[in-house]
Amino acid sequence: MKESVMTVYCKVLIVDDEMLVRQGIRHLLDWGSEGFQIVGEASNGKEALEMVHLFQPNIVLTDIVMPVMDGEELTRIVKGMYPEIEIVVLSSFGEFEYVRSTFQSGVADYMLKPKLDAVSMLAVLKKTAERIPAFQHSDWKSEKKQSVDYILDKLISGYSVEYDKDEISAIFPYTSFDLLSVVQDKSVSLARNEEWLDAALKAIIQKRNKPVAIRRLSHQDGYIRYLLNLDNSVQEDAVQIAQQLVEASDKGHVAIVVALSRIFEHIHELNDIYTNDMLRVLDHRFFLPDRRLLIVNELEKQTEKGEPFDMEAFTAELNHQEFDLAFGRLSTYAHSMNGRLDTDMFEFKSFLDHSLFNIIVTLKHFHYEASSLDEGKYEYFRAIHEAEHIGEVILLLEKFLNEAVSCVSDHRTGSPGIQKILQYMDMHFSQPLTLTEVAKHFHFNPSYLSNYFTVHNKEGFNEYLNRIRIDKACTLLRENPNLSISEISNLVGYSDHSYFTKVFRKLMGISPSHYRKK
Numbered sequence: 295m296k297e298s299v300m301t302v303y304c305k306v307l308i309v310d311d312e313m314l315v316r317q318g319i320r321h322l323l324d325w326g327s328e329g330f331q332i333v334g335e336a337s338n339g340k341e342a343l344e345m346v347h348l349f350q351p352n353i354v355l356t357d358i359v360m361p362v363m364d365g366e367e368l369t370r371i372v373k374g375m376y377p378e379i380e381i382v383v384l385s386s387f388g389e390f391e392y393v394r395s396t397f398q399s400g401v402a403d404y405m406l407k408p409k410l411d412a413v414s415m416l417a418v419l420k421k422t423a424e425r426i427p428a429f430q431h432s433d434w435k436s437e438k439k440q441s442v443d444y445i446l447d448k449l450i451s452g453y454s455v456e457y458d459k460d461e462i463s464a465i466f467p468y469t470s471f472d473l474l475s476v477v478q479d480k481s482v483s484l485a486r487n488e489e490w491l492d493a494a495l496k497a498i499i500q501k502r503n504k505p506v507a508i509r510r511l512s513h514q515d516g517y518i519r520y521l522l523n524l525d526n527s528v529q530e531d532a533v534q535i536a537q538q539l540v541e542a543s544d545k546g547h548v549a550i551v552v553a554l555s556r557i558f559e560h561i562h563e564l565n566d567i568y569t570n571d572m573l574r575v576l577d578h579r580f581f582l583p584d585r586r587l588l589i590v591n592e593l594e595k596q597t598e599k600g601e602p603f604d605m606e607a608f609t610a611e612l613n614h615q616e617f618d619l620a621f622g623r624l625s626t627y628a629h630s631m632n633g634r635l636d637t638d639m640f641e642f643k644s645f646l647d648h649s650l651f652n653i654i655v656t657l658k659h660f661h662y663e664a665s666s667l668d669e670g671k672y673e674y675f676r677a678i679h680e681a682e683h684i685g686e687v688i689l690l691l692e693k694f695l696n697e698a699v700s701c702v703s704d705h706r707t708g709s710p711g712i713q714k715i716l717q718y719m720d721m722h723f724s725q726p727l728t729l730t731e732v733a734k735h736f737h738f739n740p741s742y743l744s745n746y747f748t749v750h751n752k753e754g755f756n757e758y759l760n761r762i763r764i765d766k767a768c769t770l771l772r773e774n775p776n777l778s779i780s781e782i783s784n785l786v787g788y789s790d791h792s793y794f795t796k797v798f799r800k801l802m803g804i805s806p807s808h809y810r811k812k
Contacts (some may be wrong), residue, residue, distance in 0.1 A: 339363025
């Protein structure tokens with residue numbers, strides 16, 4: 295009797311806002327050998343709708359509670375536009391009402407997230423697939439071996455998996471491997487990128503007429519990945535293939551970046567090569583925005599250390615209000631990072647966030663009008679975090695520094711005289727300061743100082759003194775639970791505990807004890 299072979303896969307789209315859940319589902323089954331194909335993953339209903347239009351899945355496997363667009367709304371829209379698509383809901387125990395509402399929209403079945411396992415998921419998927427006319431006569435019960443793609447996907451993801459070495463050797467008959475990853479052209483879809491790359495690599499290999507086997511792996515982290523199987527341990531052949539792929543992309547006006555790992559001999563090294571070679575070299579792309587081909591072996595030879603940033607000098611310049619020197623130092627260092635490979639991308643971005651924050655704190659400490667910078671700092675941090683290359687970060691830094699220069703040159707609060715008075719109060723607020731004592735220190739008449747303070751500062755003398763004292767009190771209440779409120783009152787300059795409480799309530803809207811409990 296001839297064994298029936300499924301030539302058409304049942305296409306599945308996975309929708310969940312948790313990446314670990316999506317990855318867990320992807321690795322739960324050998325999808326190909328069971329007759330299913332994962333055509334995409336989405337983190338919310340809006341992304342899923344775009345993929346539904348693009349990939350036309352047969353089954354959508356979706357979470358219920360998600361940001362942007364939840365599973366209930368996604369189900370209603372999909373069933374309204376594509377009634378032939380079946381929906382399976384992933385649910386937690388406490389979401390019964392939500393699940394019930396999706397059944398009213400035509401959901402085929404549901405599964406409990408905490409109890410997801412391969413057997414129950416496969417049973418639900420096969421039962422759902424049988425509702426689809428194209429798969430009603432499929433032989434879902436046939437025994438199938440684990441597919442090669444499933445094995446490779448497990449290996450590159452770091453999972454242990456048993457496999458037939460002879461079967462793998464038949465597909466990859468040569469002695470050495472190389473991993474090639476492509477940063478895709480974002481102007482076209484993943485499917486179009488994969489289609490173009492498959493055709494380009496096939497043409498390159500046929501034209502070279504040298505022994506090489508190639509297989510596209512599952513895409514991950516936004517990268518399209520290929521495993522090359524070569525007939526020798528010299529990387530020259532793989533490098534030439536990568537170079538020709540870049541040249542073909544130039545001719546075809548396809549904007550890609552190609553990365554190539556070191557040569558390795560055993561297929562079980564896939565995860566180590568991808569994690570420690572490929573992802574590391576692709577992170578270096580941030581500092582090499584003009585490089586189209588990144589080769590691990592070559593980049594390892596270029597890791598000479600550049601000059602470190604002198605944080606001590608930078609901090610001293612800020613504290614001495616030598617802003618031109620401090621800003622110039624930071625800008626010069628950022629520009630020097632273009633092409634450098636001795637710094638981790640995430641460490642550099644974190645360093646830059648910290649430096650911008652220090653600039654804002656210093657400007658505020660010296661009473662420059664830096665409120666616009668302070669209010670916009672999180673937008674700067676977000677943009678730096680999302681920047682794809684050093685050039686974008688440099689533009690953001692220059693924009694920030696230009697704003698900071700404007701704060702210093704155009705928007706300084708008051709005159710140099712008021713700056714000295716404010717700094718003196720900042721340093722001595724814990725002492726029993728009075729208008730008369732401060733006037734005496736600066737050789738002013740108390741009445742003149744009161745008027746001078748009002749003219750050159752947004753707050754009067756007492757208002758400003760109370761604010762800096764209460765700000766410090768808030769910090770002590772948050773960070774020092776062992777200090778009593780009476781002790782904090784004395785530490786910030788109030789000898790009368792009841793007066794401290796009155797001022798605190800006036801400025802903060804609640805009592806010190808309630809503030810501490812928040």
